[in-house]
Amino acid sequence: MRVLYFAWLRQRAGIGEEEVSPPAEVTDVGGLMRWLAARSAGHASAFADPAQVRCAVNQEFCGPDHPVSAGDEVAFFPPVTGG
Amino acid sequence: MTVEPTIRVQEASFDLAGETAALSAGRTDVGGIASFVGLCRADDGLQALILEHYPGMTERAIAGIAAQAAARWPLTGCTVIHRVGRILPGEGIVLVLAASRHRTAALEACAFLIDWLKTGAPFWKREEFADGAERWVASRQEDEARAKGWG
Structure with missing residues (x-):
């Protein structure tokens, strides 16, 4: 599974992209966030306020209940501010 | 009518006049062209905006928004x-x-396109100030409300 971080989540996590193999118990975005948060102090900081974290699975916006599985591209980022 | 939108994500500046002319070049069925140009303001001593995006998803999200606009209004x-x-x-x-x-x-x-670009495409703005400070722009509730207002 490929995980991407953008904006301040990237800065806090200290990484823009990583390959991860979460355990079978991780089945959705919310579960993946909790599992990733335990990887390092930077990850913990990135996910410290879940209400400020948005997600996309395979480049489609989705919520914390969206399923994730091996081979997915999962991105985490703050609310968007383009335009 | 099938509309092939022009979508570009680029570092270079753009040419309003040239892009506008391209929408009616060689055809006589276009009755009007509306434009919106968003500019960088120098609020609070801002020196630069750094725009980050999610390559791949960005183009896809904009194409989705443009397709919705084309389905909703008879665009040329x-x-x-x-x-x-x-x-x-x-x-x-x-x-x-x-x-x-x-x-x-x-x-x-x-108006629909710019309202949805604000809330439905993966861009993030970081502000750089003269004193070296920087901050990420926070999303605005009213932008979210405007986009949702289109139904």
């Missing part, structure tokens, strides 16, 4: 150009053009 064409990278005060950030036979469709589609 539309253009969305969004810059990324370092943008200085006074420079353009985003260009939206909507062309149609009649003004109402063009104006409404243009």
Whole structure:
């Protein structure tokens, strides 16, 4: 599974992209966030306020209940501010 | 009518006149072209905006928004150009053009496109100030409300 971080989540996590193999118990975005948060102090900081974290699975916006599985591209980022 | 939108995500600046002319070049069925140009303001001593995006998803998200606009209004064409990278005060950030036979469709589609670009495409703005400080721009509730207001 490929995980991407953008904006301040990237800065806090200290990484823009990583390959991860979460355990079978991780089945959705919310579960993946909790599992990733335990990887390092930077990850913990990135996910410290879940209400400020948005997600996309395979480049489609989705919520914390969206399923994730091996081979997915999962991105985490703050609310968007383009335009 | 099938509309092939022009969508570009680029570091370079854009040319409003050239892009506008392209929407009616060689045809006589276009009755009006509405435009929106978003510019970088120098609020609070801002020196530059840094625009980050999610390559791949960005183009896909904009194409989805443009397809919705084309399904909703009888457009003859539309253009969305969004810059990324370092943008200085006074420079353009985003260009939206909507062309149609009649003004109402063009104006409404243009407003719809920029409202949805604000909340539905993966861009993030970071502000750099003269004193070296920097901060990420926070999303605004009213932008979210405006986009949702289109139903």
